[in-house]
Amino acid sequence: MSVTPVNGVGSRFQAGAAAKSHVEVEGEASTIVEALQAHCENYKMLRTYVRPASSRKGGVLRTTTKRALCHDPLVAHTVVIVDDHPSFRASARAILEASAFEIVAEVSDGAAALAAVAEHCPDVVLLDVQLPDMTGFEICNLLDEEAGRLPAIVLTSSRDQADYGDLVESSCARGFLPKAELSGEALAALVA
Numbered sequence: 001m002s003v004t005p006v007n008g009v010g011s012r013f014q015a016g017a018a019a020k021s022h023v024e025v026e027g028e029a030s031t032i033v034e035a036l037q038a039h040c041e042n043y044k045m046l047r048t049y050v051r052p053a054s055s056r057k058g059g060v061l062r063t064t065t066k067r068a069l070c071h072d073p074l075v076a077h078t079v080v081i082v083d084d085h086p087s088f089r090a091s092a093r094a095i096l097e098a099s100a101f102e103i104v105a106e107v108s109d110g111a112a113a114l115a116a117v118a119e120h121c122p123d124v125v126l127l128d129v130q131l132p133d134m135t136g137f138e139i140c141n142l143l144d145e146e147a148g149r150l151p152a153i154v155l156t157s158s159r160d161q162a163d164y165g166d167l168v169e170s171s172c173a174r175g176f177l178p179k180a181e182l183s184g185e186a187l188a189a190l191v192a
Contacts, residue, residue, distance in 0.1 A: 077100070077101050077102065077123045077124060077188075077191075078101075078102050078103075078104045078120065078121075078122040078123045078124070079096055079101045079102065079103050079104065079122055079123065079124045079125070079126055080103075080104060080105045080106075080107065080113065080116045080117055080120060080122045080124075080125045080126070080151075081093060081096075081103060081105070081106045081107070081126045082106075082107050082108075082109075082110075082112075082113040082116075082125060082126065082127045082128055082131070082136075082139070083106075083108065083126075083128040083131075083156070084108045084109060084128065084130075084131055084132055085128075086108075088128075088179060089106045089108075091182075092126060092182060093106065095182055095183060095184060096126075096184055096187065098184065099183070099184020099185065099187075099188070100184070101124070101184060101187070104116075104120040104122055105119070105120050105122075108131075108132075109131050109132050109133045109134075110131050110132075110133045110134035110135075110138065110139050111133055111134075113125070113127065113131075113139055114139065114142060114143070117143060117151060118146075121149065121151070122151050123151060123152060123191075124151055124152045124153075124154065124187065124191055125143075125151045125152070125153045125154070126154055126156060126177075126182075126187070127139060127140070127153055127154065127155050127156065127173070128155075128156050128157065129155050129156065129157040129159070129164065130157060130159075136155050136156075136157075136171075136173075137155075137164075137167050137171050140153055140155075140171040140172050140173055141171070141172075143172070144172040150172065152174045152190075152191035153171075153172060153173040153174060154173060154174055154175055154176070154177055154187060154190050154191065155168060155171070155173045155175070155176045155177070156176070156177050156178070156179050156182065157176070157178065157179065158178070158179050158180070159178075160178065161176045161178070164176075174190050174191050175190040177190065
């Protein structure tokens with residue numbers, strides 16, 4: 001089957017399966033992934049409609065527990081930056097935008113972080129460990145308990161990862177980046 005362009009946007013892939021509505025293919029994750037694999041396995045519609053039964057965790061249905069970013073250069077990776085220091089948020093924005101990440105929100109506390117993630121459904125959350133109202137670890141736990149898609153969370157701090165003991169590894173975060181080592185390449189490596 002040939003995929004028809006939508007709103008004038010061309011398609012660069014061919015799929016081998018016959019067209020089905022999302023109702024017919026719900027639960028047929030492998031068929032959809034195979035059809036879209038050549039282009040990008042992380043399109044938002046794919047994450048919306050493909051919900052394999054094996055991803056059920058605590059009553060929450062997720063597409064995957066650890067998903068990689070799409071490597072198609074035409075697809076921007078959305079990021080929410082959570083840090084209480086405006087200078088770090090501005091630096092992080094400049095660094096990540098230079099590496100083709102799209103910053104969809106910058107917030108300064110945990111409550112605003114939860115709201116921004118719910119509103120923007122980002123691919124990545126760059127999350128400071130020490131915030132005024134709660135820790136990054138508490139935010140990780142709250143996001144992990146939410147229904148829906150869990151973004152790739154990367155914790156940051158001006159302190160060393162060793163200062164947090166096993167909290168980073170026991171959280172749902174993909175990893176930890178010291179603020180001084182933030183780069184687009186480092187972030188992409190952690191969420192890949």
